[in-house]
Amino acid sequence: MAYRNKIALVYLLGFALDLVNMFAAAIAYPAISQELQASVTQLAWVGNAYMLGLTLIILPSVWLAAVFGEKRLIMASLLMFSVASWCVAQSATIEALIGWRLLQGLAGGLLIPVGQALVYRHFPVRERARLTSVILLVALLVPALSPAVGGWVVQAGSWRWLFYANLPLALLALLLAACWLASHPRPASRPALSYQSVAVGALNMARLLKSPLLRVAMLTYLFIPGIFIGTQLVSILYLHQLGLSPAQTGALMLPWALASALGISLSRYQFNRLGPKPLLVLGMTAQALGIGLLTRIDAPDTWLPIALYGLMGFGGSLCSSTAQNTAFIDITPEHMGHASALWNINRQLSFLLGPALMMALYGTLTAITSTPHAFALCFAIGCALTLVPLVPVLRLDTSRVLALLAP
Template sequence: MTYRSKVAWIFLLGFALDLVNMFVATVAYPDIAHELHASVTQLAWISNAYLIGLTVIIPLSVWLAAVMGERTLIAASLLLFAGASVTVGQASSIETLIGWRALQGLGGGLLIPVGQAMAYRHFPAAERSQLTARVMSVALLVPALSPALGGLIVDNVSWRWIFYANLPLALMTLLLTVLWIKPDRPSSRREPLDVGSIFQQLRSPMLRSPMLRTAMLIYLCIPGVFIGTSLIAILYLRGLGYDATQTGALMLPWALASALAILLSKKLFNRCGPKPLLLAGMLLQCLGILLLNGPALIIPAYLLMGLGGSLCSSTAQTLAFLDIPAERMGHASALWNINRQVSFCLGAAILSALLSALDSFAITFTMAAALTLLPLFAVLRLDTSRIRALLHPASEPHR
């Protein structure tokens, strides 16, 4: 195995760990609520605390890598993640569980930016699409399979073993990191940490780009709303008599539809532009959320949410960086990832709060469907001619 393949495997394993912990815990929420006497709002914070830990640490990753060295930083992150997984599983109250989840997020949050930087650095530009294909495969398979596996664990053992199950993968990744990654020395030249710079990018001139702004809004209102909707849907389905395995398995039709959406976005983005893809995706997810109100239409609902949501997210990912100069790409990437994590937190927090206040699944699902359509006017205002010029510069007349 080549060295770059080893580096890629470390990144992909760390990425998988993060994704598992973003999606697997939701199937255990009813059991956690029963044992720890947690409210719907508190259940949302099981995911939000983890996501906040992920988000807070991302801007510090470059500085920490310079101080500690990349291999040492990844190893320390995996140790922190593994230790926090044990303490989450041993939590005796919802408050302590939420606190340990935040610590777990701090450990997991360094695995993606540091591992991603290492991996892409070792692949030539012409071959990075191969690495991206692997990343997208993990991003699709893990959210699809982890809820189903988590449901089996909850039904046959205990919700606590969802978190204990992190240990084998975390420790295996740690061992491979030590064996495979070459030692690197901390940088002798590094700038002092400026905490204020963490928030400086929120005032960045890059946000003047309507494409980046629209793509970020899409992520807040489409994938973000889906995360919140899936939390509410699990509570709804358990009330209808579904067990944890059955609710987790509903992510499988979602994943199949998502795979189709990613393929469509890849094939049609340059041909049609982002506007029709985003409009179609918004409408499909909106309809899918509304179908959740019909118990007989649960599988079609997840199919439509997967198709619409992933059509929007994959299209937005391409749109976001379309007019960003190469020298600003790193800053845009950090801003994009922070927005992505925040969108997941807000979606879960807002919809759980609505359910608590309204005490109605039907009204909450209807409001979630309406939130999906919020970016409509921003999408309609996208400059089609500007996008076409960026996608097909050779076809533009010379002036």
């Protein structure tokens, strides 16, 4: 197996671990609440603590990689993740569980930016579309499957086994990292971590934003996935009002997932030939149409919800895949660490701000107008926000991008 493929496999295992712990833990909330006497607020922090850890560690990850080396840091983070998972499963109180979830998030947060920088540095520009499609297929399948598998684990055993189940995957990734990743000598002089070094890291990230490709990719990712997640939360309320059962609403993620796979495949096979502009325009248009037409659903037993969720899945994943391909095209290997950290900060912001914005918007609109008008206005605004990156996307220089992609 080629060295770059070995790196990619280690990264994908770490990425899958991160996604499982983001999406599967919520299945265990009722059981955790019952056994540990946890309030609703405390249960929310079971997820929030993990997300907080993921976000806080991103900026220092560049410095830590420079000091300890990427292999040592990835191995240390996998070991820390394993220990934290064991301790979460052993928690006797909700406070202890939340604390160990924070440590779990810190460990998982190191895996993603450091592993992503390492793997993208070793893949030639023209082969990154294939790499990105595999990464996003993992990002598609794990959230789709982990709640169902997690529910079966909790029902068959205990919520604690949901976290014990992390250990085989984490230890496998640790073993492969130890065997496969190349070691590099420790630097002769270690950069000291200080407010100044953090400021320098932030400045280096800001300088990377001079790249129009990275700027457009980040703007696209900030709006498209986040707005879809927020719209989905509002649409659940809307579909419930129309009479769809929870099972029927949940089943709509199946056409979303199938259409998402189609969007990812289109980006994989056409990115090097067409460049990002036509793919991003097509993706934004599809997601905007899907969101904008949600209020046309007037009965629970029509084909329209399936079609609209398919449109949103195709458009959103086409944009996400194309944006990630675009982000690192003109980033030099020595700046890949900072670019990866910046990308992942932006990714976290998208997932946090999009849902918060759409739910706050819906709450505000219901206070000033009738419920049907609130849904209609909310979806119209979501449609408009999806198209925010359109102007900078249209200004992209396709000939320059294709030249960078040339072998």
